[in-house]
Amino acid sequence: MEKLSKIGKYEFLAEPFHCDFSGHLFMGHLGNHLLNAADFHSNERGYGMNYLNTVRKTWVLSRLAVEMDDMPGAYDRFSVETWVDDVMRFFTSRNFRITGQDGHVYGYGKSIWAMIDVETRQPADVLSVRGGLIKDYIEKEYPCPIAQSSRVKMSGEASPVRQTDTCYSDVDVNGHVNSVKYIEHILDLWNLDWYRKHPVRRFEIAYVAESHQGDRLHFYCERRETDVDFNVRIAKEDPDCGETEVCRCRVLFV
Amino acid sequence: MEKLSKIGKYEFLAEPFHCDFSGHLFMGHLGNHLLNAADFHSNERGYGMNYLNTVRKTWVLSRLAVEMDDMPGAYDRFSVETWVDDVMRFFTSRNFRITGQDGHVYGYGKSIWAMIDVETRQPADVLSVRGGLIKDYIEKEYPCPIAQSSRVKMSGEASPVRQTDTCYSDVDVNGHVNSVKYIEHILDLWNLDWYRKHPVRRFEIAYVAESHQGDRLHFYCERRETDVDFNVRIAKEDPDCGETEVCRCRVLFV
Structure with a gap:
């Protein structure tokens, strides 16, 4: 070969x-x-x-x-x-x-x-x-001139902005909610009026735990230093401990 | 050419x-x-x-x-x-x-x-x-041996089963909710346990009116003659007349 x-x-x-x-x-x-x-x-x-x-x-x-x-x-x-x-x-x-x-x-x-x-x-x-x-x-020379993901620190003051139930079409062949579906759900937190002025410039996500069909997801959002830069946390309801973090993300708009 | x-x-x-x-x-x-x-x-x-x-x-x-x-x-x-x-x-x-x-x-x-x-x-x-x-x-001879869509008659007894707000990712370049997104929202009315036994056999949809980002959609569902055969109606909230029908559909499962 x-x-x-x-x-x-x-x-x-x-x-x-x-x-x-x-x-x-x-x-x-x-x-x-x-x-x-x-x-x-x-x-x-x-x-x-x-x-x-x-x-x-x-x-x-x-x-x-x-x-x-x-x-x-x-x-x-x-x-x-x-x-x-x-x-x-x-x-x-x-x-x-x-x-x-x-x-x-x-x-x-x-x-x-x-x-x-x-x-x-x-x-x-x-x-x-x-x-x-x-x-x-391993290829170390070919350029990829963007910043590494950094750990998104959330202040604990992030506001709950939405909740949604995960459904059949969220789940892929691995049996859990598909990585891309979180991206869609997160970007759905902003409306068309926002996107008319602010396309996405950078999107970062860290996957922390899996979620499954039927889980209720809670979305928390807070502004970073500028008014086009946000942190978002998704947590799922968990009968044992209230909520478990599922992923954490930063969205920087133009 | x-x-x-x-x-x-x-x-x-x-x-x-x-x-x-x-x-x-x-x-x-x-x-x-x-x-x-x-x-x-x-x-x-x-x-x-x-x-x-x-x-x-x-x-x-x-x-x-x-x-x-x-x-x-x-x-x-x-x-x-x-x-x-x-x-x-x-x-x-x-x-x-x-x-x-x-x-x-x-x-x-x-x-x-x-x-x-x-x-x-x-x-x-x-x-x-x-x-x-x-x-x-026009090609009239090539076979397509399935039934035409027929008008889905709903009894008026259909139960409200879900409501959802349309978001950024529902809307395509035409400015209204994408045809395929309705299919996803409708099939999300059933859960994984259902799909484990009942894959979709036939899906029919008639598009009646457009909906747009921010519209709240209401889903109504009723059983047809068998317990794997359903009608679904989606209506959007309308300040003038309560609700306007957006689409109507039949889903037949195996």
């Missing part, structure tokens, strides 16, 4: 009905394309879900940050390049670069993935898989 | 995160692929949105019925064939056939589209567009 390059490149179309009122791709659909690119890239190189399923392990998205200068418009063809830029024992770091057909760079993404054992749900050693095969594909 | 065949065929991938807990494509995402196929097919033949936008007209989906023997699974590549099988003055009828790579037929769809003037929102004469060009592409 010919050895593949470290960077994978995948073509996508900004489908018209995946675009918002302004004719630009929804951040949630972009996030889905990034996850697809990561999935294709890791499967092609032998350390993706297809192989991991056979050894009862899986990748779990832990953090995602996306920063965009602009978004593909309806019918635009664009590419997602993705590569692993660092591997630790229980985590890998994966970057994304989103470009147009003319080479125009729309933006970048950074993500952190944990490997877990599907039975115990405990961390699994990334380097034990296929003798550390993934290390052959 | 070479004349294209009457039937268009488009390839899609059942993306892993577009699949439900059972690993099968969500009906909403299938619906999106059908709409994409219709869009590609009509644009390629000169009577699609790309041309209509230049003469201030547009297509509006009026009815959709989809009947599936089974659904593509995660990573399956499948094709959507689509063709116009009838043209009336203000409406066209368009069929769909969904097949796997081995020729296996997953199911079929039927749809009705109205042409309207974008300024007046009144019906526009389909045959006046490019001298009735669309008539050159």
